[in-house]
Amino acid sequence: MKLETPPGTRDFLPEEMVKRQEAIDKIRATFERYGFSPAETPAFEYAEVLEGKYGEEEKLIYRFEDMGGRKLALRYDLTVPLVRVVGMNQLPVPFKRYCISRVWRFDRPQKGRYREFWQCDVDTVGVPGMKADAEIIACAIDTLESLGLKGFKFKVNSRKVLDALMVSVGISKENELAVFRALDKLEKIGEDQVRKELDRIEKAKLDKLFEILSIKTIGEVEKKVGDTEGVKELKELFALLKLYKKSVVLDLAMVRGLDYYTGPIFEVELGSYGSIAGGGRYDKLIGQLSGKEMPAVGISLGIERIIEVMREQGLLTDKKTVTRVFVLRADEESEGVTLQILTELRAAGINSEADLLGRNFSNQMSYANRLGVEKVVIVGQKDLKDGKITVKDMKTGEQKAVDKGKIIEALKIK
Amino acid sequence: MKLETPPGTRDFLPEEMVKRQEAIDKIRATFERYGFSPAETPAFEYAEVLEGKYGEEEKLIYRFEDMGGRKLALRYDLTVPLVRVVGMNQLPVPFKRYCISRVWRFDRPQKGRYREFWQCDVDTVGVPGMKADAEIIACAIDTLESLGLKGFKFKVNSRKVLDALMVSVGISKENELAVFRALDKLEKIGEDQVRKELDRIEKAKLDKLFEILSIKTIGEVEKKVGDTEGVKELKELFALLKLYKKSVVLDLAMVRGLDYYTGPIFEVELGSYGSIAGGGRYDKLIGQLSGKEMPAVGISLGIERIIEVMREQGLLTDKKTVTRVFVLRADEESEGVTLQILTELRAAGINSEADLLGRNFSNQMSYANRLGVEKVVIVGQKDLKDGKITVKDMKTGEQKAVDKGKIIEALKIK
Numbered sequence: 001m002k003l004e005t006p007p008g009t010r011d012f013l014p015e016e017m018v019k020r021q022e023a024i025d026k027i028r029a030t031f032e033r034y035g036f037s038p039a040e041t042p043a044f045e046y047a048e049v050l051e052g053k054y055g056e057e058e059k060l061i062y063r064f065e066d067m068g069g070r071k072l073a074l075r076y077d078l079t080v081p082l083v084r085v086v087g088m089n090q091l092p093v094p095f096k097r098y099c100i101s102r103v104w105r106f107d108r109p110q111k112g113r114y115r116e117f118w119q120c121d122v123d124t125v126g127v128p129g130m131k132a133d134a135e136i137i138a139c140a141i142d143t144l145e146s147l148g149l150k151g152f153k154f155k156v157n158s159r160k161v162l163d164a165l166m167v168s169v170g171i172s173k174e175n176e177l178a179v180f181r182a183l184d185k186l187e188k189i190g191e192d193q194v195r196k197e198l199d200r201i202e203k204a205k206l207d208k209l210f211e212i213l214s215i216k217t218i219g220e221v222e223k224k225v226g227d228t229e230g231v232k233e234l235k236e237l238f239a240l241l242k243l244y245k246k247s248v249v250l251d252l253a254m255v256r257g258l259d260y261y262t263g264p265i266f267e268v269e270l271g272s273y274g275s276i277a278g279g280g281r282y283d284k285l286i287g288q289l290s291g292k293e294m295p296a297v298g299i300s301l302g303i304e305r306i307i308e309v310m311r312e313q314g315l316l317t318d319k320k321t322v323t324r325v326f327v328l329r330a331d332e333e334s335e336g337v338t339l340q341i342l343t344e345l346r347a348a349g350i351n352s353e354a355d356l357l358g359r360n361f362s363n364q365m366s367y368a369n370r371l372g373v374e375k376v377v378i379v380g381q382k383d384l385k386d387g388k389i390t391v392k393d394m395k396t397g398e399q400k401a402v403d404k405g406k407i408i409e410a411l412k413i414k
Numbered sequence: 415m416k417l418e419t420p421p422g423t424r425d426f427l428p429e430e431m432v433k434r435q436e437a438i439d440k441i442r443a444t445f446e447r448y449g450f451s452p453a454e455t456p457a458f459e460y461a462e463v464l465e466g467k468y469g470e471e472e473k474l475i476y477r478f479e480d481m482g483g484r485k486l487a488l489r490y491d492l493t494v495p496l497v498r499v500v501g502m503n504q505l506p507v508p509f510k511r512y513c514i515s516r517v518w519r520f521d522r523p524q525k526g527r528y529r530e531f532w533q534c535d536v537d538t539v540g541v542p543g544m545k546a547d548a549e550i551i552a553c554a555i556d557t558l559e560s561l562g563l564k565g566f567k568f569k570v571n572s573r574k575v576l577d578a579l580m581v582s583v584g585i586s587k588e589n590e591l592a593v594f595r596a597l598d599k600l601e602k603i604g605e606d607q608v609r610k611e612l613d614r615i616e617k618a619k620l621d622k623l624f625e626i627l628s629i630k631t632i633g634e635v636e637k638k639v640g641d642t643e644g645v646k647e648l649k650e651l652f653a654l655l656k657l658y659k660k661s662v663v664l665d666l667a668m669v670r671g672l673d674y675y676t677g678p679i680f681e682v683e684l685g686s687y688g689s690i691a692g693g694g695r696y697d698k699l700i701g702q703l704s705g706k707e708m709p710a711v712g713i714s715l716g717i718e719r720i721i722e723v724m725r726e727q728g729l730l731t732d733k734k735t736v737t738r739v740f741v742l743r744a745d746e747e748s749e750g751v752t753l754q755i756l757t758e759l760r761a762a763g764i765n766s767e768a769d770l771l772g773r774n775f776s777n778q779m780s781y782a783n784r785l786g787v788e789k790v791v792i793v794g795q796k797d798l799k800d801g802k803i804t805v806k807d808m809k810t811g812e813q814k815a816v817d818k819g820k821i822i823e824a825l826k827i828k
Binding site: 006036041042068072092096126131245289323336353355356358 | 420458486502511549659735753757763767770
């Protein structure tokens with residue numbers, strides 16, 4: 001029998017899962033602090049729900065046929081299923097939801113690229129104005145900071161501003177998407193390569209384009225294209241972010257690959273790690289799918305990359321299990337009391353374990369060591385005669401006998 | 415475009431998801447208190463990993479072919495993937511893991527039966543003795559109690575005891591599995607129907623079988639079959655559960671459908687709701703799959719049914735969102751302070767929202783009402799002149815002005 005997982009998929013053993021779980025719990029807590037509530041959708045959709053949404057990336061949709069011959073697909077992201085949900089239901093607005101869940105892409109598996117991975121999304125549906133965008137950005141920045149990440153750059157741009165810039169440079173509507181897609185690769189492939197991809201466009205226009213792309217303030221942009229809708233939006237957004245005390249940078253060269261963005265777009269870059277989050281406003285997508293016009297904005301955190309960055313920066317917990325205390329039975333006679341103490345600790349909400357294999361003292365101690373518990377409670381007849389139990393601090397090695405009835409306080413856990 | 419989910423799958427909107435999430439958080443907390451750590455496996459496996467494990471139910475495996483022509487299947491349960499993980503890895507024992515995650519079955523969708531649903535499993539691998547079984551049972555009972563469930567019956571039986579009983583009744587090894595499968599349906603279809611299914615077996619034997627099945631104590635069983643291994647195990651298990659102060663009942667007619675159990679088996683019955691959890695010891699399955707002999711025991715909570723029971727018994731939270739406080743902007747001029755207060759609350763870990771749509775006072779209040787928040791903080795120029803802010807308790811309707819700097823204490827949240 002094949003003792004392996006299908007290509008591009010992984011098991012997460014407890015040692016890894018405890019780290020992921022702690023990071024995800026922090027992300028979830030921040031999302032909830034901002035008033036986003038959880039929602040879930042099925043792992044798979046009718047394939048047609050996903051088709052025509054992802055531009056060039058559509059080829060990565062993980063398609064399959066069910067045993068009833070239905071054409072289905074594992075969800076490619078968490079945004080399009082949300083759009084379907086909004087289209088299907090009469091939801092009160094603003095509809096603020098988060099989702100931390102799996103997605104699938106039929107990609108060539110390679111280092112850091114999987115067929116099954118997790119995404120963390122927050123979206124606000126039903127708000128046309130910039131207040132929703134500002135809140136999403138503030139939430140994303142707080143989330144990344146709650147994980148201990150530092151030195152990331154929150155880049156903001158606007159599809160509307162980009163459109164206006166294209167007009168001012170003289171790039172035709174037909175060429176616009178090609179320009180966006182080429183620019184999306186700018187950091188990866190460099191300016192020369194982008195120019196090569198766009199060689200159908202006159203050099204003078206490309207020169208002008210690259211000159212404009214280096215503009216760093218919305219004031220400068222306004223001078224080029226006037227006080228257009230896109231410029232007004234970004235000015236309002238930046239003003240709100242000032243109130244939130246969150247700093248972002250305008251990056252006109254950041255365009256985001258997906259076709260469906262209509263307003264502000266976001267990307268978080270972390271030095272050499274590249275992009276760790278991305279999103280933007282998509283005011284047309286829900287209407288396109290369901291005929292029901294509905295503005296929306298959201299961001300997706302790339303949890304897989306974020307966890308790798310956290311690992312390299314030593315930000316993940318060093319816990320290997322959830323267990324914090326091991327209750328050690330020093331002799332056969334103390335079996336009953338051991339179980340009683342164990343039950344007491346658990347009832348007090350302390351994650352605890354005791355021996356299940358009839359191991360002797362030193363084997364129990366090495367098991368506790370391997371678990372990486374904070375404290376070991378040693379239950380033995382010698383101590384019990386005086387109504388005592390020994391508590392050992394596994395970090396300092398310190399050991400002291402305490403009253404059997406005061407074990408919870410003595411542990412100083414939580 | 416099809417605005418629907420594929421058959422047998424569901425969306426969970428926030429109002430429902432908040433309830434599910436709270437229940438799942440409680441389950442997870444209890445699992446962790448018992449020292450079980452989280453682990454995850456991919457949504458799908460090579461089909462052959464799942465084949466030959468589920469007896470008659472194998473026809474429900476959700477098979478599909480990936481775009482590379484691989485024969486895959488969405489996981490049918492959380493146990494067989496765990497068995498694969500143990501087979502693939504050199505894991506230190508005891509290996510105690512929990513998993514709360516999706517599974518899929520290609521079943522005919524109907525009320526309460528889905529193609530995609532969630533399971534909550536705890537398993538202990540590598541412990542041959544009854545200590546692991548007792549701990550799993552205690553953990554399951556604590557988990558159900560933590561959800562507020564009452565009146566459930568934790569039924570225990572043993573495949574080894576059943577085997578010995580079959581011998582004592584004179585039922586041949588070949589007929590044993592058929593008898594188990596028929597007995598599994600006893601509560602659903604009744605004794606007459608079971609007898610009909612087993613009409614190849616002489617009436618005298620069936621009479622004797624049904625007489626034995628009504629035995630209620632392990633002492634009586636011992637009189638019938640002697641102090642066999644199965645009897646010894648159950649006696650030890652019951653003694654341990656006494657130390658855990660957990661009460662279970664011996665039910666010889668409870669056999670569990672799955673073929674792979676080898677020792678004690680468990681089922682939790684809740685009145686007319688039927689079975690809400692099930693499990694047992696499966697000492698051969700890991701060896702069968704991987705050639706590596708390894709004892710194991712586990713239980714699976716049927717979270718979908720448990721949530722339905724909790725709903726009917728009024729045990730689910732009445733929260734509709736995660737948001738606990740709404741910060742209301744009483745006038746245009748207070749926009750900035752509103753955002754400042756909102757940020758303060760969020761920094762204090764209080765899930766909060768404010769208006770995103772430029773709504774007036776009464777529309778903000780009805781939105782807050784619909785959200786079901788506990789408190790509304792009203793920020794207006796009139797109060798602010800005196801350095802005050804008004805806090806409204808949405809349950810009592812009580813309202814009072816408090817110092818702007820003391821808003822967190824005044825809210826008495828958490």
